[in-house]
Amino acid sequence: MEHVDVVIVGAGLSGIGAAYRLSTMSPGTSYAILEARDAMGGTWDLFRYPGVRSDSDMYTLSYPFRPWTDRKSIADGGDIREYIRSTADEHGIAQRIRYGHRVVAASWSSADARWTLTSEVDGELVEQTCSFLFMCSGYYDYDEAYTPDFPGLEDFAGTVVHPQFWPEDLDYQGKKVVVIGSGATAITLLPSMAEEAEHVTMLQRSPTYIxxxxxxxxxxxxxxxVLPAGLAHRVxxxxxxxxxxGFYEFCRRFPSAAKKILLTRAGRSAPDGFDPKHLTPRYDPWDQRLCVVPNGDLWRTLRRGKASIVTDHVDGFDETGIRxxxxxxxxxDVVVTATGLKVVALGKVAIDVDGEKVDPNERFVYKGLMxxxxxNLAWCIGYTNASWTLRADLSWQYVARLVEHMRSHGYAAGTPDPQGAKGETAPALDLQSGYVQRAAGVLPQQGREKPWTVRQNWFLDAWDNRRTDLDEAMVWTRLDETSRQSAQAS
Structure with a gap:
C-alpha cells in the first residue's frame, strides 16, 4: 500500500496552492493530490455556463507567489482555469495529481499515526495511507446542486438547466430565457445570454446588493x-x-449608510424609470455576499431592453412558462435554475478516528482550518466577505509550517483540543445566504474566542498567522509513543 506524508484532496485553485506551499516551505515532504474528476481546476473546470467569471478581483484571487499579469481584473473562467494549469506545470505539481480518485472514506489509526484513505477509481476501491490529510475540495457538492421543488415543473415543455451542469449543446439563440435567482451566477448569466437570446428575464424572490x-x-x-511584476502584484x-x-467593516458598522451608498449607485446605473424595488434587498449589506458587475455589463443590457428583472415568487410551472x-x-423556452449550491463539509468524505465516526457539525473549527x-487533518475554506485565496493561502502556509513543526519535534500526531470551544457557538460560515443557512446542520461550529473563531478579516488573520503558536490548544503524540501503542496493539 502506497504511503506519502501528505495527501491533498482536490486539484483546484486550493489544491495547487497547497502543493506549492508544501513543496517550498517543507521541501522534504512527500505528497500526492487526489482529484475525483478527470481534469484540473476544480470550480473553474466544473462551471461552464455562459460568462462564468470570478466574483473577486484577480489580484486577490490569484496566487501571491505567481503574479496575475492579465489586464482583466475580473477574469473569465477559462482564463482562471489556464492560470491554475500553468501554475501547476511551472512548479512540477501537475505530475503529483492522481485523476479519477474520488476519496470516499478516511480512517485514522492512533496506533499507526496515519490515515487510511479509500478512493473510488474506475469502479473499484483503492486504499493508500498518509500521515497528514489536507482537504482542499471546497465546501460545496460537485455532484448535486440545490433546486427548490417547483410545482408543475414536469409540465414545462421547454428546457430546464442548472448552471452547475451546463450542457455544451444548449441552444438558446432567439429564445425566451428565464433565469431564476439573484446571486452572482444569475447576474453573470443575464448579460451573457442576452447576447444571443430573444430576451432574458431574471426572476428573483429578493434583490441582491450589486x-x-x-x-x-x-x-x-x-x-x-514602473515596477517588477511581483511587486506591482503585491501592491x-x-x-x-x-x-x-474596509468596505465590509463599514457595512457591518454602519449598515444604513452603506445601504444608501449601494442603492444610490445602483439606481444611477439602472435604466430610467427602473423600479427601485428590484434593487432593494430585505437585508443589510453583507448579510449576504455583494454581487460584482464588471464594467456595468448588467446595466447596459437592461438599458438596451434585452433583459429585465422581475421580483416575485414562483406559483408554479405550466407548459409555456412560469406562473x-x-x-x-x-x-x-429555457429556464435556468440559478438557485444555489449544496454545501457539504470535508468533501463528503466519511471520516472516523479509531473507529468512531466524526460528525463535523458536532465539532469545532480550530484556527479556521483544523x-x-x-x-493531522486540515480543511481549506476561504473568506465569505473577500477573495477565497486570501484565507486559503494562510491555511496552506499554516499546514506547511505545522508539518515542519511536527517533524522537528518528533511528533507523530497533532490534535486540536477534543473539547473544542466553550460557551456560545455559531456556524463556521456566518452568512444569511440560503446556501449557508441550509447547511447549518452540516458544517462545523465556531466559538467566540481564539483559537476557535473564524474571522472575516485578512489583515488580522495574516498578522496572527505569522506569529501563531503552533502548540496552542493542541494535544501532541510523539513518535516513540506511537511505536509503543502499535506494539501493544499487535
Missing part, C-alpha cells in the same frame, strides 16, 4: 509600467484587499 467595478485595475496597469493585492475588507404569485405569467478532536 456594485460595479472596472474590468481593469488602473493602478495595477500603471504600476506594471495591488494589498490595495484591493484593503478596499474590500407567479402576483398573477403574472413569464413565457419561457477540527477539534481530529488528528
Amino acid at each position: 456594485t460595479s467595478l472596472p474590468g481593469e485595475d488602473a493602478l495595477s496597469a500603471g504600476l506594471r509600467k 495591488t493585492r494589498v490595495k484591493n484587499a484593503t478596499v474590500a475588507i 407567479l404569485t402576483s398573477g403574472q405569467h413569464l413565457d419561457a 477540527i477539534s478532536g481530529v488528528p
Whole structure:
C-alpha cells in the first residue's frame, strides 16, 4: 500500500496552492493530490455556463507567489482555469495529481499515526495511507446542486438547466430565457445570454446588493509600467484587499449608510424609470455576499431592453412558462435554475478516528482550518466577505509550517483540543445566504474566542498567522509513543 506524508484532496485553485506551499516551505515532504474528476481546476473546470467569471478581483484571487499579469481584473473562467494549469506545470505539481480518485472514506489509526484513505477509481476501491490529510475540495457538492421543488415543473415543455451542469449543446439563440435567482451566477448569466437570446428575464424572490467595478485595475496597469511584476502584484493585492475588507467593516458598522451608498449607485446605473424595488434587498449589506458587475455589463443590457428583472415568487410551472404569485405569467423556452449550491463539509468524505465516526457539525473549527478532536487533518475554506485565496493561502502556509513543526519535534500526531470551544457557538460560515443557512446542520461550529473563531478579516488573520503558536490548544503524540501503542496493539 502506497504511503506519502501528505495527501491533498482536490486539484483546484486550493489544491495547487497547497502543493506549492508544501513543496517550498517543507521541501522534504512527500505528497500526492487526489482529484475525483478527470481534469484540473476544480470550480473553474466544473462551471461552464455562459460568462462564468470570478466574483473577486484577480489580484486577490490569484496566487501571491505567481503574479496575475492579465489586464482583466475580473477574469473569465477559462482564463482562471489556464492560470491554475500553468501554475501547476511551472512548479512540477501537475505530475503529483492522481485523476479519477474520488476519496470516499478516511480512517485514522492512533496506533499507526496515519490515515487510511479509500478512493473510488474506475469502479473499484483503492486504499493508500498518509500521515497528514489536507482537504482542499471546497465546501460545496460537485455532484448535486440545490433546486427548490417547483410545482408543475414536469409540465414545462421547454428546457430546464442548472448552471452547475451546463450542457455544451444548449441552444438558446432567439429564445425566451428565464433565469431564476439573484446571486452572482444569475447576474453573470443575464448579460451573457442576452447576447444571443430573444430576451432574458431574471426572476428573483429578493434583490441582491450589486456594485460595479472596472474590468481593469488602473493602478495595477500603471504600476506594471514602473515596477517588477511581483511587486506591482503585491501592491495591488494589498490595495484591493484593503478596499474590500474596509468596505465590509463599514457595512457591518454602519449598515444604513452603506445601504444608501449601494442603492444610490445602483439606481444611477439602472435604466430610467427602473423600479427601485428590484434593487432593494430585505437585508443589510453583507448579510449576504455583494454581487460584482464588471464594467456595468448588467446595466447596459437592461438599458438596451434585452433583459429585465422581475421580483416575485414562483406559483408554479405550466407548459409555456412560469406562473407567479402576483398573477403574472413569464413565457419561457429555457429556464435556468440559478438557485444555489449544496454545501457539504470535508468533501463528503466519511471520516472516523479509531473507529468512531466524526460528525463535523458536532465539532469545532480550530484556527479556521483544523477540527477539534481530529488528528493531522486540515480543511481549506476561504473568506465569505473577500477573495477565497486570501484565507486559503494562510491555511496552506499554516499546514506547511505545522508539518515542519511536527517533524522537528518528533511528533507523530497533532490534535486540536477534543473539547473544542466553550460557551456560545455559531456556524463556521456566518452568512444569511440560503446556501449557508441550509447547511447549518452540516458544517462545523465556531466559538467566540481564539483559537476557535473564524474571522472575516485578512489583515488580522495574516498578522496572527505569522506569529501563531503552533502548540496552542493542541494535544501532541510523539513518535516513540506511537511505536509503543502499535506494539501493544499487535
